[in-house]
Every structure is written in structure tokens, then in C-alpha cells.
Amino acid sequence: MIQEILVLLTFILALTFLVKKYFWPQKKSKSACGISDCGCTK
Amino acid sequence: MFKIILNSMLTIIDLKKGQKAIIGEMNSDDIPLKLLEMGCLPGNEVELVQIAPFKDPLYLNINDTYLSIRRETARLINIELKVDE
Amino acid sequence: MSKQINVALVGNPNTGKTSVFNNLTGLNQKVGNYPGITVDKKEGSIKLSRNLKAHILDLPGTYSLNATSLDENVVIELLMNKKDKDYPDVVVVVSDIENLKRNLLLFTQIKDLGLPTILAINMADRMERKGIELDVEGLEKRLNTKISLISARKGTGFDGLKQQIANYQNLSTKPCLQASEIDTEYFGALRKAYPNQDLYKLWLVITQDVNFGTTKRNEIQTQNGFTPKSTSDLKRLQQKETIKRYQFINETLKATLTKDLALAKGLRATLDRILIHKVWGYVIFVAILFLIFQTIYEWSAYPMDLIDESFLKLSEFVTSTLPPGMFTDLISEGIIPGIGGIVIFVPQIAFLFLFISILEETGYMSRVVFLMDRIMRKFGMSGKSVVPLISGTACAIPAVMAARNIESWKERLVTILVVPFTTCSARLPVYLIIIALVIPDERWLGLFNYQGITLMLLYLLGFATAVLSGWLASKVLKIKFKSYFVVEMPDYKMPILKNIAFTVFEKTKSFVVGAGKIILAISIILWVLASYGPTDDFDNAEEIVTNNIETENLTQEEIDTKIASYKLKNSYIGHAGRAIEPVVTPLGYDWKIGIAIISSFAAREVFVGTLATIYSVGSEDEQTIKKRMAAETNPVLGGPLFTFASGISLLLFYAFAMQCMSTLAIVKIETGTWKWPLIQLFGMSGFAYVVAFLAFQILK
Structure with a gap:
């Protein structure tokens, strides 16, 4: 029984990893605004 | 039809292997800034070190920096031949 | 209390900046990524004194602050952004003694940002040999900085450099060039519009037009009577700035540096004469490539066998020690072979990177770029595409990233599009096992092994397809671009x-x-x-098979195998596989290969692992995959499944199909749109299907 639960957990872990890797929107880098506030319309 | 010679000036492609010259005025926007930053500036010396097997690109020594550029870029850079000492 | 300061290493390519970094940090370093972009971020830390630590960041090499690539852009992004957690307290500009003049351009730009800046002059050990004399004190005074003469090769001068870093607060932040000197009128207007801003930084914000999609800087608005200039005018001003900077540098060096020109050349001329010779140049290049591939396979064979065996032993060990059950099976049949399937690539990848980095470090790679440019341009690429195409034989991912150095967008795009055709190491295990199955292990004319020849042909096929599709792509793609090619030819x-x-x-x-x-x-x-099924057929497999009359005369072992394959057929994967069987049958495959192909779309190397998993689920004895594969029969035609026809069809399919999600992801990042990776996915895979279909139908 314990073994079956462990298999299920590993399976879910692997699946979430793949989904996150390929189907989740990638985090965009915050575009640096260069100098503190000039030329940057936030 | 009139035949107008727009530019009778020599450019880097007119150099022979081993020949040196002085870079002249730069009048083209198409010359990449990177080339200038590597030292390709008016007044500096340029030497044609080698020509690649199919005549392109050119291997130059400009201002002690060795670099290679394509013929079409070299064509944009005016030169003045050095008079033999 | 201990204090930590941020140090940024900046410098031109080919100055040995990375060796300086390695010398400073030793093993205390790590490589990561800048957030959101795939540029290597190398950082490390050192102790400068009892209570002062330094965090050192090795920024990508660049010739100036005017970025022309994503990598170079990282430098200016960081140096302009005071809020960045890595914003440096002190910048060390690494330059090399022989190219000091050019290196100083970047130095003056960074100095003008108002950052405390140290000049580290590398390769100082070559000064005497090259006939160079430098008045260090005089140069320090003129540049308002501190200078360290170092040699990364000999490891000298680093104590002094560390000392200077520790005393960073005493450094002058006086600029080398007042921005207003570039053009009084323009910068005067700019000053009036933005009275409280640093002029030079404003100027950089205005002129940075980075064509890489991720960071487009906002144009500075028309404000307080300030009219923005046209791109062409701005370019003129940038040219003017560069000329001004060089004037300053030339004056500075005239007073401090002397060179004995007779000693400066020598080795370069001699080696160049041979290495870029119109005949010998190519002969040597091909010979080097051949040598590389030859040694990779020769040398990797032993560690690969060792790795293979070790993982098999590990699986056996796990099965015999852990309590029996599903999870134990998952470890021994799923996880361990899975990890083994990755580790087995390590020797080949390591050797390939070894050779590539040697070629780059020696300066030979630039000669290859020079030799190949004219030829590669015929196929829509640049001489610089050679590096990605060679790296592609290890893995397409670093290869796609290596295409960043290509300045013109069209040539870069074509390179990115065709790189996945080169035979990456993930295809290798697929090739090896199928070649072993369908190509006789005999010698042609008693000399060349047929299996070896097949492998070599597959490599050539990869390169040829890449180059030809480059030609096709360059004809089809309508992108206007300016040819732009500047390559430094380092010593x-x-x-x-x-x-x-x-x-x-x-x-x-x-x-x-x-x-x-x-x-x-x-x-x-x-x-x-593969281990669970949706129906009763799966759960009752044992009963169903044992009660079948056919099995009466079989040994227990044979019955077990029958049960296993019955289970597999009725597992989730079995159902899925049989659903797609009609699609793969015309290519000569069965549903198991179909499953392996589908899972290969995540990564090709999964193919062998998948077959290993599918064939080993539930079976007791440890047979090699090859034997199991050889025993498979074709469900439609009968006879062995892996014949010459189906084998060749499979090899061709793997040679052409785009089966790597990671590559697709990186292409999306590098090109900024899904358009190109999707074209690769459907174009390449469709082509692969057609070719594999024809091959099987003709050969069967």
C-alpha cells in the first residue's frame, strides 16, 4: 500500500514538473529601466 | 547617357595583399559602429593581411587590431594610399 | 562585522577575462542564468581581508557599451541599473597588453558612467617578448584610475589587484570624456530638457537600440524644446563619440606606451600562412573535424560501457534489497534506467566540449570563421554559423545559443532553423542500437566496418541537410538585412x-x-x-494467459513473458500505442516503436529508454534491450520487426524529425516568437515522415 502511494506521489511530481516546464507561461524578466527614472514609462 | 563617376576614391578592396594605407573620411551610415569601435577610424593605418580563399572576407590589420570584414563593408571605407618613403 | 562588496569584471572578448575570473575565485564559483534570459551568469566570491568579502560577477565579453547582442546587453543593463542587487561597487576592466588601445575604449565608457573603475592589464608576462614598455604611473594619472599588471596564465599580480579592489573607495570617479564634448548643441539641449540627469547615461539610453526583442528602450519624449534626432543622425553622433574617445586614448598612450613593432608579429604570420591557406586551410579543418569525431567515439566507448553495466547492476541491487512492491519496481525499472540513459551521454558531451573549447581558446575558431564565411553565405548563413553547426553535434540547445554572435538577423535565423538537423548526441544511442540490429557487423573490402560507415553517413546526412535547408530557407525567407560581419582575429x-x-x-x-x-x-x-491499465484485462492478465490452452506446454518462464506482454498490451500506454499504430505501420513500425517515437518528442534519447522501459516492465531476467528488440515480430508482415527496411526508415526518421521540446523552447526564446519553432516542428517532422515512408516502401 505504502509503495503504491509513493508511486502515485512520484508520478504527480514528474507530471507537474513537465507541465510547469513546457506549458506554464515563462516568467518574464522585469525590463530594467536603466537609470533610476529617466526615459522609463512604467 | 552621362556617365558620372560618383566616387573615384580608393577603398579597402583596392588594396593588394600586404599593402598599407590610411583610412579616410567615413561617409556611410552602413559602416557598423562595431568596426569603428575596433579602431577603424579616419587617420588610422590599415593593412590588408590576407584575402580568404574565395576572395572574401578580407583579413585586415587596423590600428594594431586584427580583424576580418566582408568585401561589401570594405567597399565603404575610403583610403588614401601611403606614399613610399 | 563582515562587509560584502560587488565587483563586476568587464572586458573585450579574447582578453582572458574568464581566466582572470577563474584565478580570482578558484572553485568558489557558480554558473547560472540572468533572470528571464539564457545568458550565462558566472559569479563567485572571495575574501579580501578579515572583514571584507567580494562578490565577483564575470560579465559577458563586449567591445563597447553599445550592445549588439543579448549577451552584450547584459553589461549595460547592469551598469545602468542602480537598483540591481548585483550593481557593482567597483568595476574591474580586464584588458590585454597587446590590444590596450582598443581595450581602453570600453574602459573610458565605463569610467564615464561614474563608477569606481580599476584597469587590470592581463598578459603582462608577454610584454618583454613583444617589446612593449608601459609607464604604469603615468597611465594611472591620465586615466584617473589604479592599474594592475597581471598574468592569468602565470597567476601573477592578483594580490595587488585584490588590494586595489579592497581600497575601492579611494578610486576617482572622474570621467574621461565629458559627454557634452561630443556635440555641444545636441547635448546642450539634452541638458536643458533633463537638468538633473547624467548626460552620458541619457545618451546611452537614447542610443541603445537592441534588436533582441526582450528590452526595447523607450524613446525619450520630446520635452522642453528637445527634439529627438533621426537614427541616421544619432549614428553620426555615435561615430563622433568613438572618434573623440580614440583621440583621447591615442594621446594618452602616446605618452605612456612604446612598442617595438618588429617583435610584435611572428607566430601569427607563420601559422596564418598555413591555417588559412586556400588549400591547406580546408584540408586541416576537415582533418581536425575528422579527428575530433573519431576520438570522441573511440574514447567514449569504454566509459559508456562501464556506465551501462553499472546501472544494470544498480537495478539488480535495488530489486534484491528493497522490499518487493510497485515503488521498488518504479525505482529499478523506471528511475534507474532513466538516469542511466542520461549519464551515458556524459563522456561524449564532455569530449566534444573539450575540443570546441580548445579550438576557441587557441584562436583557431576565428580562422575557421574566416575560411568558411564565403561558402556558408551561399547557404544563407555566415562564417560564424560554423560554430553552432559543430556544437550542434553535441546538443542543439547550446548551438542555438551560440548563434547569437551572428550579427545579421537573417543569417542568425537561418542558422537557428537548420541547426537541429545536425546529428546531436541524443540521436546517437538511437542510431547505435538500430545500426547494431539491422546493419551487418562485417567489413567492406576487409577494411571498413559497415556499421561505422553507416554512422558516418548519418553524420554527413545531418550536415548536408542542414546546409541545403539553409539554402532553401534563405531563398524563401524575405527578410531585408544589412550584411554585417566583423570578426576579431585574435593572437x-x-x-x-x-x-x-x-x-x-x-x-x-x-x-x-x-x-x-x-x-x-x-x-x-x-x-x-505501462504498469497500470484501464480495464479488467490488465488486472486479470495472469488468469487470462494461464487459462489459455496455448500455454499448457510452456515453461513457467515463457508463461511469465506472455503475461508481461499481455499486460503491456492492455496498459494505458498499450491502448495509446495501438491507437496510433495505423499511422506508424506504413513506416514499418509497431505500436511500441510508435510510443517510443511519441515520447521522443520530449527528447530523442528517450527512445532507447522508452523501449527499455516498455520491454522490461514486469520481466524478471535482465536481458539486454538489443536481444529483446531483435526478438520482436512485425504484427502486419510477420517476420522480425527490425529489418533492413524498417531500420533504415527509423534511422531516417530520427535524422530529420524535430523531436526535442527543449530545442523548440530555446528557439522560441531566441527568436521571440512561436512561429519559428512551430515551422521547425511541422516542417522537419513532416519531411521525416515522408522520407521514412518512402524508404520503407522501397526497401521492404
């Missing part, structure tokens, strides 16, 4: 062992960790899908 140097070791280690590690996680996850999922 020839002996490679520094330590640098190479670091590079090989880092690249290999990132492959194993990056690709490894995906492969591992997929093998777990596959195992589960």
Missing part, C-alpha cells in the same frame, strides 16, 4: 588547462541537469503508464 595562444576544465565541467553539468530532469520525469510517467 594564437596555448590554451589554459584550468579554463578548459571549467568550461567542460560547466557545460556538461548543465546538460546533465537540464536534459536530465526532463528525461527522468518522462521515464517515470512512461513506467507508470
Whole structure:
């Protein structure tokens, strides 16, 4: 029984990893605004 | 039809292997800034070190920096031949 | 209390900046990514004194602050952004003694940002040999800085450099060039519009037009009577700025540097004469390539066999020690073979990166770029595409990234599009096992092994397809572009062992960790899908098979195998596989290969692992995959499944199909749109299907 639960957990872990890797929107880098506030319309 | 010679000036492609010259005025926007930053500036010396097997690109020594550029870029850079000492 | 300061290493390419970094930090370094972009971020830390630590960041090499690539853009982004956690307290500009003049351009730009800046002059050990004399004190005064003469090769001068870093607060922040000197009128208007801003920084914000999609700077608005200039005018001003800077540098060096020109040349001329010769140049290049591939396969064979066996033993060990049950099976049949399937690539990848980094360190790679440019341009690419195409034989991911150095967008795009055709190391295990199955292990004319010849042909096929599709792509793609090609031809140097070791280690590690996680996850999922089934047929497999009359005269072992394959057929994966069987039958495959192909779309190397998983689920004895594959029969035609026809069809399919999600992801990042990766996916895979279909139908 314990073994079956462990298999299920590993399976879910692997699946979430793949989904996150390929189907989740990638985090965009915050575009640096260069100098503190000039030329940057936030 | 009139035949107008727009530019009778020599450019880097007119150099022979081993020949040196002085870079002249730069009048083209198409010359990449990177080339200038590597030292390709008016007044500096340029030497044609080698020509690649199919005549392109050119291997130059400009201002002690060795670099290679394509013929079409070299064509944009005016030169003045050095008079033999 | 201990204090930590941020140090940024900046410098031109080919100045040995990375060896300086390695010398400073030793093993205390790590390589990561800048957030959101795939540019290597190398950082490390050192102790400067009892209560002062320094965090050192090795920024990508650049010739100036005017970025022309994503990598170079990182430099200006960081140096302009005071809010960045890595914003430096002090910048060390690494330059090399022979190219000091050019290196100083970047130095003056950074100095003008108002950052405390140290000038580290590398390769100082070559001064005497090259006839160079430098008045260090005089140069320090003129540049308002501190100078360290160092040699990364000999490891000298670093104590002094560390001392100077520790005393960073005493450095002058006086600029070398007042921005207003560039153009009084324009900068006067700019000053009036933005009275409280640093002029030079404003100027950089205005002129940075980075064509890489991620960061488009906002144009400075028309404000307070300030009219923005046209791109062409701005370019003129940039040219003017560069000329001004060089005037300053030339004056400075005239007073402080003397060179004996007679000593400066020598080795370069001699080696160039041979290495870029119109005949010998190509002969040598091809010979080097041949040597590289030859040694990779020769040398990798032994560690690969060892790895293979060790993982088999590990599986057996786990089965015999852990309590029996599903999870134990998952470990021994899913996870361990999965990890083994990754580790087995390590030797080949490491060797390939070893050779590539040697070629780059010695300066030979630039000669190859020079030799190949004219030829590659015929196929829509640049001489610089040679590096990605060679790297592609290890893995398409670093290869796609290596295309960043190509300045013109069209040539870069074509290179990115065709790189996945080169035979990456993930295809290799697929090729090896199928060649072993369908190509006789005999010699042609008693000399050349047929299997070896087949493998070589597959490599050539990869390159040829890449180059030809480059030609096609360049004809089809209607992109206007300016040809732009500037390559530095660095001095020839002996490679520094330590640098190479670091590079090989880092690249290999990132492959194993990056690709490894995906492969591992997929093998777990596959195992589960092959070990459970949706219907009663799966759960009662044992009864159904045992009660079948046919099995009466079989040994227990044979019955077990029958049960296993019955189970597999009725597992989730079996159902899925049989659903797609009609699609793969015309190519000569059965549903198991179909499953392996589908899972290969995550990463090709999964193919062998998948077959290993599918064939080993539930079976007791440890047979090699090859024997199991050889025993398979064709469900439609009868006879062995792996024949010459189906084998060749499979080889061709793998040679052409775009089966790597990681490559698609990186292409999306590098090109900024899904358009190109989708074209690759459907174009390449469609082509692969047609070719494989024709091959099987003709040969069967």
C-alpha cells in the first residue's frame, strides 16, 4: 500500500514538473529601466 | 547617357595583399559602429593581411587590431594610399 | 562585522577575462542564468581581508557599451541599473597588453558612467617578448584610475589587484570624456530638457537600440524644446563619440606606451600562412573535424560501457534489497534506467566540449570563421554559423545559443532553423542500437566496418541537410538585412588547462541537469503508464494467459513473458500505442516503436529508454534491450520487426524529425516568437515522415 502511494506521489511530481516546464507561461524578466527614472514609462 | 563617376576614391578592396594605407573620411551610415569601435577610424593605418580563399572576407590589420570584414563593408571605407618613403 | 562588496569584471572578448575570473575565485564559483534570459551568469566570491568579502560577477565579453547582442546587453543593463542587487561597487576592466588601445575604449565608457573603475592589464608576462614598455604611473594619472599588471596564465599580480579592489573607495570617479564634448548643441539641449540627469547615461539610453526583442528602450519624449534626432543622425553622433574617445586614448598612450613593432608579429604570420591557406586551410579543418569525431567515439566507448553495466547492476541491487512492491519496481525499472540513459551521454558531451573549447581558446575558431564565411553565405548563413553547426553535434540547445554572435538577423535565423538537423548526441544511442540490429557487423573490402560507415553517413546526412535547408530557407525567407560581419582575429595562444576544465565541467553539468530532469520525469510517467491499465484485462492478465490452452506446454518462464506482454498490451500506454499504430505501420513500425517515437518528442534519447522501459516492465531476467528488440515480430508482415527496411526508415526518421521540446523552447526564446519553432516542428517532422515512408516502401 505504502509503495503504491509513493508511486502515485512520484508520478504527480514528474507530471507537474513537465507541465510547469513546457506549458506554464515563462516568467518574464522585469525590463530594467536603466537609470533610476529617466526615459522609463512604467 | 552621362556617365558620372560618383566616387573615384580608393577603398579597402583596392588594396593588394600586404599593402598599407590610411583610412579616410567615413561617409556611410552602413559602416557598423562595431568596426569603428575596433579602431577603424579616419587617420588610422590599415593593412590588408590576407584575402580568404574565395576572395572574401578580407583579413585586415587596423590600428594594431586584427580583424576580418566582408568585401561589401570594405567597399565603404575610403583610403588614401601611403606614399613610399 | 563582515562587509560584502560587488565587483563586476568587464572586458573585450579574447582578453582572458574568464581566466582572470577563474584565478580570482578558484572553485568558489557558480554558473547560472540572468533572470528571464539564457545568458550565462558566472559569479563567485572571495575574501579580501578579515572583514571584507567580494562578490565577483564575470560579465559577458563586449567591445563597447553599445550592445549588439543579448549577451552584450547584459553589461549595460547592469551598469545602468542602480537598483540591481548585483550593481557593482567597483568595476574591474580586464584588458590585454597587446590590444590596450582598443581595450581602453570600453574602459573610458565605463569610467564615464561614474563608477569606481580599476584597469587590470592581463598578459603582462608577454610584454618583454613583444617589446612593449608601459609607464604604469603615468597611465594611472591620465586615466584617473589604479592599474594592475597581471598574468592569468602565470597567476601573477592578483594580490595587488585584490588590494586595489579592497581600497575601492579611494578610486576617482572622474570621467574621461565629458559627454557634452561630443556635440555641444545636441547635448546642450539634452541638458536643458533633463537638468538633473547624467548626460552620458541619457545618451546611452537614447542610443541603445537592441534588436533582441526582450528590452526595447523607450524613446525619450520630446520635452522642453528637445527634439529627438533621426537614427541616421544619432549614428553620426555615435561615430563622433568613438572618434573623440580614440583621440583621447591615442594621446594618452602616446605618452605612456612604446612598442617595438618588429617583435610584435611572428607566430601569427607563420601559422596564418598555413591555417588559412586556400588549400591547406580546408584540408586541416576537415582533418581536425575528422579527428575530433573519431576520438570522441573511440574514447567514449569504454566509459559508456562501464556506465551501462553499472546501472544494470544498480537495478539488480535495488530489486534484491528493497522490499518487493510497485515503488521498488518504479525505482529499478523506471528511475534507474532513466538516469542511466542520461549519464551515458556524459563522456561524449564532455569530449566534444573539450575540443570546441580548445579550438576557441587557441584562436583557431576565428580562422575557421574566416575560411568558411564565403561558402556558408551561399547557404544563407555566415562564417560564424560554423560554430553552432559543430556544437550542434553535441546538443542543439547550446548551438542555438551560440548563434547569437551572428550579427545579421537573417543569417542568425537561418542558422537557428537548420541547426537541429545536425546529428546531436541524443540521436546517437538511437542510431547505435538500430545500426547494431539491422546493419551487418562485417567489413567492406576487409577494411571498413559497415556499421561505422553507416554512422558516418548519418553524420554527413545531418550536415548536408542542414546546409541545403539553409539554402532553401534563405531563398524563401524575405527578410531585408544589412550584411554585417566583423570578426576579431585574435593572437594564437596555448590554451589554459584550468579554463578548459571549467568550461567542460560547466557545460556538461548543465546538460546533465537540464536534459536530465526532463528525461527522468518522462521515464517515470512512461513506467507508470505501462504498469497500470484501464480495464479488467490488465488486472486479470495472469488468469487470462494461464487459462489459455496455448500455454499448457510452456515453461513457467515463457508463461511469465506472455503475461508481461499481455499486460503491456492492455496498459494505458498499450491502448495509446495501438491507437496510433495505423499511422506508424506504413513506416514499418509497431505500436511500441510508435510510443517510443511519441515520447521522443520530449527528447530523442528517450527512445532507447522508452523501449527499455516498455520491454522490461514486469520481466524478471535482465536481458539486454538489443536481444529483446531483435526478438520482436512485425504484427502486419510477420517476420522480425527490425529489418533492413524498417531500420533504415527509423534511422531516417530520427535524422530529420524535430523531436526535442527543449530545442523548440530555446528557439522560441531566441527568436521571440512561436512561429519559428512551430515551422521547425511541422516542417522537419513532416519531411521525416515522408522520407521514412518512402524508404520503407522501397526497401521492404
